[in-house]
Amino acid sequence: MSVSARDVQRIGELARLHLEDDELERLTLDLNAILRHVDSLRDLGSTKQPEDSSQIGPKLTPVSHEHFEGPDKLHEMPEDFAPEWKEGFFIVPAPPGVNPSGDQ
Amino acid sequence: MSLQDEILSSSEVLDFRGSTLRSLDDIKELEDGPEGLNAFLAVAEPEDLEACGQGPLEGVMVALKDNICTKRLPTTCGSRILKGYRSPYEATAVQRLRQAGALIAGKTNLDEFGMGSSTENSAFGPTLNPVDRSLVPGGSSGGSAAAVAAGYVRMALGSDTGGSVRQPAAFCGVVGIKPTYGRISRYGLIAFASSLDQIGTIGATVLEASLLLEVVSGHDTRDSTSAEKPVPRYRDAAVQSIKGMVVGIPTEYFPEQLDPPVRALLDEACERLVAAGAEGRPVSLPHTEFAIPCYYVLATAEASSNLARYDGVRFGARLPAEGLDRMYELTRGKFGAEVKRRIMLGTYVLSSGYYDAYYGTAQRTRASIAHDFTTAFNEVDVLFTPTSPTPAFPLGERVLDPVAMYLSDVFTVTANLAGIPGLSVPIGTVGGLPLGGQLLGPWWGESHIIAAAGALEASYGEDT
Structure with missing residues (x-):
């Protein structure tokens, strides 16, 4: 695969990098x-992969899930478990010294 | 009393160190003079030498690569974007050094954020190789290796993401150890590629690099990737017999393109290991040829994520601009050319449409490389390879050719991809320049590679 100067400009935007014109030209060549x-990694596609390709290093003891409550609360909609909920916001007590009505 | 005996006997350590090490004033004078190497970015003032504990490094000055956080000295990562930055906390490895009695001599030069193999990518100028000032010291821990080789200090910490401790150690003729991933806490090591980064040790001898490793190793609750495993007395391993040890010689690490004098030194080192009681055995690591492209996809992908935090808001420099997005872009424009190149490559390989073609394939390749090592270590105790295909190269030679520079790491990146320990030890000179031999071990096999390196060092020592 290859990249054009326009591609490099777009990658720079995604990476939030300001690139001068000469940098753009140089980076296009370098990339x-x-x-x-x-x-060349593509050449590896035809070779045999290890059975467990996720494992680097010694086998780790699996974490026991028996103590966990499920399902994860964040997989539910917030209004299903929020104590108070209105128009997409949690309703919480006002911090000390703040008037909830906004009056001075 | 021999050097070895003096280090092993903690009551003698202070006298030995006090009589051989340079003072802070000496280091400053040398670095500021015409023979300066630009190895240090900051040398400590006497008031920076905090009171510390009593231990095996009592009174010893140790230099730190400038991507390891210290409270009293700035931490710049060799970058304009962190110029003058002072960390609010200290790395665990530094705390352990202080507890062992060490004094922090200063912060050493590096390729910006550890990205490079020559220390030419530092925003504060390159470090020169003390063996020959027209050559690079290797990188990215070139400042640490040069400081030890020049005799400024006897020990230094570096970091090794793809060979950044071992390759400069080889180029400068000193000893460098990259331990198993998780052996040393990464808390306070500024991240480049988190699944590959590891703090490593550099010493003038195998014993000193091993003692330093012993001091800074161990579990740390502040780094969830640090291992809860006891730390052996690595200093003892440095003088252990290797009789009966099986040393694997991977054919892929001895290509025909190696220069004959380099090959001759490597063959001689193998013979010395056998003479010391080891058995040599050829092995194969068939995925080695894919290591460099695999490494440069994964490392740059992680770097593009890790370096996103340098946006002018949370850390370091900020360039004023109208609008937040423009401020981000201008501030991040202060990164050097190599860092920008890697952020760009990492952003590209992670982008939609290319993720599986590059990142996914590289992850699978990484597993294959690790599997090669697991298979090899079922047959052998350690592996012996070159650390680098060549000795140190001239300053400026590879700056404009990133692929040639990346290929300098061809024999070292595999240890980071597999997470295994690696060590570089001097095995002679080619045309007057030091060459390093690399020993690789299985996970937590530091003692094995230290023992083999100690045997090699002793063998060469007998010749002098």
């Missing part, structure tokens, strides 16, 4: 050289 090298 294409690096991507040509990185593309």
Whole structure:
């Protein structure tokens, strides 16, 4: 795969990097050289992968889930478990010194 | 009393260190003079030397790579974006050094955020190799390796994401250890690629690098990736016999393209290991050829995420601009060329449409590389390889060719991808320049590689 100067400009925007014109030109050349090298990874597609490709290093003891309550509350809609809920917001007590009505 | 005996006997340590180490004034004078190496970005003032505990490093000055957080000295990561930044907290490894009695001599130069293999990517200028000032010291922990090789300090901490402790140690003729991932707490190590980063130790000898490793290792509740495993006395391993140890020689690490003098030194080192009582055995690590592209996809992907925090709001420099987005872009424009290159590559490989082609494939490749090592370590105790294909190269030679620079790491990145420990030990010189031999071990196999390195060092020592 290769990238154009326009692609590089767009990547710079995604990465929030300001790039001068000369940097843009240089980065386009560099990224294409690096991507040509990185593309060799595709050659690996035909070779055999280990059975458990997620495991790097020694086997870890699985975490026991027996103490966990399920399902995760965040998988439910907030209004289903919020103590108070109005128009998309949680209703909480006002902090000390703040008048909930907004009056001075 | 030999150096080894003096270090092993803690009551003798202070005298030994006091008589051989340079003072802070010496370091400043040398660094500011015409023979300066730009190894240090900051040298401690006497008032910075906090009172510390009594332990095996009592009175020893240790240098720290400038991506390890200290409260009394700035932490810049070799970047304009963190120039003058002072961390509000101290790295766990630094606290452990102080508890062991060490004094922090200063902060050493590095490639910006650890991204490089020559220390030429520092915003504060390159470090020079003390063996030959026209050459790079390696990187990214080039300042730490140069400081030890020049005799400014006997020990230093670095960090190793793809070989950044081992390769500069090899280029400068000193010893560098990257331990198993999780051996040393990363709390206070500024992140480059979190699944690959590991603090490592550099010493003038195997014993000193091992003693430093022993001091800073151990579990830390503030780093969830640090392991709850006891820390062996690595200093003892440095003088252990290797009789009966099986040393694997991976064929993929000895390509035909190696220069004959380099190959000859590597063969000689293998013979010395055998002479010390080890058994040599050829092994294969078939996915080695994919290690560099795999590493540069994963490391840059993680870097693009980790470095997103430098936005002018939370850390370091801020360039004024109209509007928040413009301020982000201008501020992050202060990154150096290599950091920008890696952030761009990392952003690209993680972007929609390319994620699986690059990042997903690289993750699967990483597992294959790790699997190769697991298979090899079923047959052998350690592996012996070159640390780098060549000795130190001239300043400026590879700055404009990122792929050539990345290929400098071809023999070291695999240890980071697999999480295993690696060590570089000097094995002679080519044209007057030091060459390093690398020992790789299974997870938590630091004692094995230290023992093999100690045997090699002793063997070369017998020649002098």
